[in-house]
Amino acid sequence: MLEIDGIAAAYGNIEALRGVDLLVEEGGITCLLGPNGAGKTTLMMTIAGILKPRRGTISFLDRNITGMTPSGVVRRGIALVPENRLVFPDMNVHENLVAGAYLRLGKRKSQVQQDIDHVFERFPRLQERSKQMAGTLSGGEQQMLAVARALMARPKLLMMDEPSLGLAPLVVEEIFRIISDLNADGTTIFLVEQNAHMALQVADHFFLLEQGQVTFSGKPGQLSEHEVIQRAYLGKGPQRNQPAADQGRPDRTTLPSG
Amino acid sequence: MDWLDFFQSITDGLLFGSIYALIGIGFTLIFGVMHKINLAYGAASIAGAYVSIAVAAYVPLPALVTFLIAAIASGGIAFLIYLANFRFIPLASPLATLMATVGMLILIDEIVVHATDGMPQPYPALFADIYIEWGDFGLRGDLIFIFVLSLIAMVVLMFMLYRTRLGIATRAVAQQPVAAQLAGISLDRTNALTFVITGLLGGLAGAMIGASVGVLSPLLVVPITVKGLIVCVIGGLGSIPGAIIAGLAVGAFENFFLAFRGVTERDMYVMLLLFVFLVFRPGGIFSRSVARD
Known part of the structure; x- marks a missing residue:
């Protein structure tokens, strides 16, 4: 469904993606795991059209979407739930959902309202807080809102960047239940996660991204969870040969994490 | 001073302050959406008014139409400012766009001076012959007209921001530009339209001045530029209700000092007011709500 071929992207002189090849199959849940700074978020932003790749091609449903504007990508049927949720804080829940359907506003107003009702059925908590400002919601509620907002674009492929980030374990479980439900209802999911344990439970296929390159591709079970977790958190990839102690350093440079 | 003079000066100032509110809204809207200051905004507002009298010199027009032409002309100028100073200048450098707008302010000013040989041009007043009196207290018809027209402009702006597709885009970009793009909203188009909207408001304000x-x-x-910025500081950068309240307050404040200390002292107190706010309430009269995670 989504084919990524040799994508390279950079921030100034720092190359964050160094030729990524990756395939997301239609109908499944594909996970991308990797340590902080491996380029996961950069890849998501590049697919979504926010960042322009230096090299390589991205095609979706056999159409080349490389370098397309974000609105063009949304129109083709890809929606991204961004890292840290990024809800519109001073809009209420309902307005956030309306904004998510921006490209259909004006022309298909009744359809948008129908979709909002539909989303509220899936997320009753959001309906209860329909008039509440999104900035005042809890982290879990904001994550649900971010997912709901992305659904308002009627995506064929839903990409999610670390939806469990900073959430309590019970809430994480709820988010993963939602992911499974969405997938069961026919939406293809492409998930970036730090929580390898949860991700491997739902994934049909997963990739490991380390230092801007895919270093493993396979099904859960092909690699021991122990090894996945070690590589996903610490990035013990083949190219790295620094001592292990060096790798727990705080990874907050100018690059966005992931 | 007696109480009547006090109320009279404050009332006149409040009515005139609605113009400052419009100018302040223009600065604050651009800041809210792009986090940039457009220092050429006041110049564009006055230039729009100049265009309207230039047009009126060829075709006799009712005064209200002149106002409308000022708004449209200023909207066009604002769009040009966006193209020249923001669209193709790297936004990541805060100084680049700021200096570009300083250059644009002076450029527009110079064009106006050149076109008019620096001579002041008469501007048609509206309802200037109306004067409503209650004893010694009175209201100038032209000020009432200005106040009502500003109010209408603000209501239309609020409707636009809270009830239309463009308003959704504007607020989304202001609050979370990355998420706005992910929803399919074009930053470039939204920014450009925001400039045009502020230009329309500014042109109206220029004509009313x-x-x-x-x-x-x-x-x-x-x-006008400095007072617009002061209104933004007092109202809180990015806050439209703040700009409205602060605009009226600055109008009342300066008119009070105009009446009791004279025209040469007036602006000194306005500037002192700016420092008082920057020291004690740097976030403005309303501090904006902060998002909880």
Whole structure:
């Protein structure tokens, strides 16, 4: 469904993606795991059209979407739930959902309202807080809102960047239940996660991204969870040969994490 | 001073302050959406008013149509400012766009001076012959008209921001530009349209300044720019209700000092007011709500 071929992207002189090849199959849940700074978020932003790749091609449903504007990508049927949720804080829940359907506003107003009702059925908590400002919601509620907002674009492929980030374990479980439900209802999911344990439970296929390159591709079970977790958190990839102690350093440079 | 003079000066100031509110809204809206200051905004507002009298010199027009032409002309100028100073200048450098708008302010000012040989131009007043009296207290018809027109402009702006597709885009970009793009909203288009909207408001304000003062002069540009910025600081950068309240307050404040300390002292107190706010309430009269995670 989504084919990524040799994508390279950079921030100034720092190359964050160094030729990524990756395939997301239609109908499944594909996970991308990797340590902080491996380029996961950069890849998501590049697919979504926010960042322009230096090299390589991205095609979706056999159409080349490389370098397309974000609105063009949304129109083709890809929606991204961004890292840290990024809800519109001073809009209420309902307005956030309306904004998510921006490209259909004006022309298909009744359809948008129908979709909002539909989303509220899936997320009753959001309906209860329909008039509440999104900035005042809890982290879990904001994550649900971010997912709901992305659904308002009627995506064929839903990409999610670390939806469990900073959430309590019970809430994480709820988010993963939602992911499974969405997938069961026919939406293809492409998930970036730090929580390898949860991700491997739902994934049909997963990739490991380390230092801007895919270093493993396979099904859960092909690699021991122990090894996945070690590589996903610490990035013990083949190219790295620094001592292990060096790798727990705080990874907050100018690059966005992931 | 007696109480009647006090109320009279405050009331006149409040009515005139609605113009400052419009100018302040223009600065604050651009800041809210792009996190940039457009220092050429006041110049564009006055230039729009100049265009309207230039048009009126060829075709006799009712005063209200002149106002409308000022708004449209200023909207066009604002769009050009966006193209020249923001669209193709790297936004990541805060100084680049700021300096570009300083250059644009002076450029517009120079064009106006050149076109008019620096001579003040008379501007048609509206309802200047109306005067409503209650004993010694009175209301000037032209000021009432200005106040009502500003109010209408603000209501239309609020409707646009909270009830239309463009308003959704504007607020989304202001609050979370990355998420706005992910929803399919174009930053470039939204920014450009925001400039045009502020230009429309500014042109209207420029025309109202011309109408209430009776003349247009290039000398109006700098005070309008500075007062617009002061209104933004007092109202809180990015806050429209703040700009409205602060605009009225600055109008009342300066008119009070105009009445009791004279025209040469007036602006000194306004500037002192700016420092008082920057020291004690740097976030403005309303501090904006902060998002909880």
